[in-house]
Amino acid sequence: MSSRVEHALQKLKATGIRMTPQRQAILTFLMESMTHPSADEIYRSLEPKFPNMSVATVYNNLKVFVEAGLVRELTYGDGASRFDADMSDHYHVTCEQCGTIVDFEHSPLSDIEREVEQHTGFVVKGHRMEFYGTCPDCMAKSSSVH
Amino acid sequence: MSSRVEHALQKLKATGIRMTPQRQAILTFLMESMTHPSADEIYRSLEPKFPNMSVATVYNNLKVFVEAGLVRELTYGDGASRFDADMSDHYHVTCEQCGTIVDFEHSPLSDIEREVEQHTGFVVKGHRMEFYGTCPDCMAKSSSVH
DNA sequence: TTGACTGCAAAGTGTTTGCACCTGT
């Protein structure tokens, strides 16, 4: 298990949150995954290891993680929420064809946040930016259809 | 009725989409509204005028408008989608306390889109940015609680 | 030991769909 996961587990323990095999498996899976999985994807991925685990447990734990500040919930137009255990500042690029979500590292645009504050009178705590388009794979596929 | 609404109705007609009182009312309400209402809010707002209209009709028509490029669907973490008939480039500022959504005019960040393309190989069609924080009203309320 | 967690099933939301009837063009 990576030290990142261990660090997260420590953080949970410090908050008085109990450690269970399911909880640990869900968090580990999320932290080691690059694909921003949905609750159902997590559920199905862990099924071999936890055949009796219920979806409710996945949802319950995701909520615990989000509240503990370990995980971020991403909502898109389509169906289910996706979950991201990478809490560093980064944006997402989504393929409209196949649904792939890729990270894009970029320093946060704090200057534009200040602009928003000046124009709206809000106190801005953060922002979220999503790009959408077509991924290289889908581009290749559609261009090969002559 | 504003000329903006009339123009939109013309656009629909040109696409071969039939005009009905319900459809017209939903579109007019959306275009004259500043609050990015949800389907249910639209439904309830039009209830006095159309007591027999069903929610399905609201959803059906919103889908028609989105497909016709007249309306944009906004999804947030919480429950329902919200709909925005302002198709100009702008971003949204959401109050985490009361849920108010305010528009923020800003020239689109096309330079960062190009950056994304270079780093990810995607063809980027657009982006969406949401700011979140506290609105002036809620700030006043919380600071008055000594 | 005991409060927190799990699994299950049932309930809740928001949205879509199937179908008979109706209406705009």
Add this chain to the structure above:
DNA sequence: ACAGGTGCAAACACTTTGCAGTCAA
């Protein structure tokens, strides 16, 4: 006339909740 729209209810997908039994600390 008739393709397309409406209203209604049932179906859906995702998520939450209630509860009895279980387990980590």
